Structures are given as structure tokens and as C-alpha cells.
Amino acid sequence: MRYLLSLGVLFAGPLAFGQTAENPTLSALMSEVHELRLAVERSTLLGARTQIMIQRVQMQEGSVARASKTLEDARKDAARTQAERADMARIQKDLEAQLSRAPSPDVRREMENQIQSIKQRVADGSAEAEAQRREAEAFSQAQSEQTRLTQLQGEMSQMEAALDAAIRQIAGGR
Numbered sequence: 667m668r669y670l671l672s673l674g675v676l677f678a679g680p681l682a683f684g685q686t687a688e689n690p691t692l693s694a695l696m697s698e699v700h701e702l703r704l705a706v707e708r709s710t711l712l713g714a715r716t717q718i719m720i721q722r723v724q725m726q727e728g729s730v731a732r733a734s735k736t737l738e739d740a741r742k743d744a745a746r747t748q749a750e751r752a753d754m755a756r757i758q759k760d761l762e763a764q765l766s767r768a769p770s771p772d773v774r775r776e777m778e779n780q781i782q783s784i785k786q787r788v789a790d791g792s793a794e795a796e797a798q799r800r801e802a803e804a805f806s807q808a809q810s811e812q813t814r815l816t817q818l819q820g821e822m823s824q825m826e827a828a829l830d831a832a833i834r835q836i837a838g839g840r
Contacts, residue, residue: 712829719822726815733808740804744797751794758784 761781768774 716825719818719825723815723818723822726811726818730808730811730815733804733811737801737804737808740797740801744794744801747794747797751788751791754784754788758788 758781761777761784765774765777765781768777
């Protein structure tokens with residue numbers, strides 16, 4: 667880079683003092699220095715843009731991982747809720763089977779109260795519905811985050827293809 671700047675100063679010196687570049691070699695060199703400067707600027711901007719894209723992809727991968735974890739937790743919660751509901755139904759059946767063998771009216775009444783309470787909890791189903799709602803919401807969020815990651819990866823692939831094409835063009839031009 668210093669070499670390029672030195673060349674620019676060396677050749678731009680006479681022009682800065684009002685002299686014209688009538689020498690075709692000098693004009694060609696000046697043109698080449700200008701093109702090199704533009705190439706360095708483009709390369710610097712492309713590098714910065716590439717870094718930004720890489721960081722965006724990394725951030726999106728983090729978002730996908732968090733959304734996937736939330737979905738996994740929501741699925742576990744929904745499964746737990748369903749299992750609890752199934753356990754309650756089994757306990758209800760066991761209590762109903764034991765009801766006829768209750769040793770006293772007080773025990774029988776207590777068992778009937780437990781059966782009624784379990785029936786209400788099983789029939790309610792709001793906890794299960796809420797768990798399913800959270801699971802569906804988490805699934806939707808995970809899909810959305812994955813779609814965005816796929817889009818960013820597509821943009822990155824397009825950048826890579828454009829860069830490859832530019833490299834082939836430069837290599838073919840020499």
C-alpha cells in the first residue's frame with residue numbers, strides 16, 4: 667500500500683505543480699495507479715460487507731438455536747401435561763374401583779370428593795390447551811427463524827458466487 671502511495675506521490679508531483687502528463691507511459695502508469703486504488707477500495711468494502719454478512723448469519727444461527735430450545739421445552743411441557751392428564755384419569759379409575767370397597771361412609775365420601783375433583787381437572791384441560799398453544803407458537807417462531815437463516819445463507823452463497831465470478835474475470839483478464 668505504501669508502494670502504491672509512493673508511486674502516486676511520485677507521479678502526481680509534477681501534475682500538482684501545473685505540469686501536464688504528455689508522456690504516454692506516465693499517463694498509463696497514472697491510470698494503473700488509479701485503477702489499483704479503486705480495486706483496493708472495492709476489496710476493502712467487499713471485505714467489510716462479507717464480515718457483516720458473516721456476523722448476521724452467526725446471530726441468526728443463535729436465534730435459531732434459542733427458538734429450537736424454546737420449542738423443545740414447549741414440547742416437553744406439552745408431553746408432561748398430557749402424561750399428567752393420563753395419570754389423573756388412571757387415578758380416577760382406580761378410585762372408582764376402590765369406591766365400592768370403602769370401609770366406612772366417611773372414607774367413601776372422601777373418595778367421592780377426590781373422584782369429583784379429578785374429573786373436573788381432567789375435564790378442564792386448560793393446562794393442556796395452554797401447553798399446546800405455547801408449543802404451536804414456539805414451532806412457528808422456530809420455523810420463522812430457520813427461514814430467515816436460510817435466506818441469509820442464500821444471500822451469502824450469492825455473494826460467494828459473485829466473488830468467484832469476479833475472480834475468474836480478473837484471472838481471465840491477465
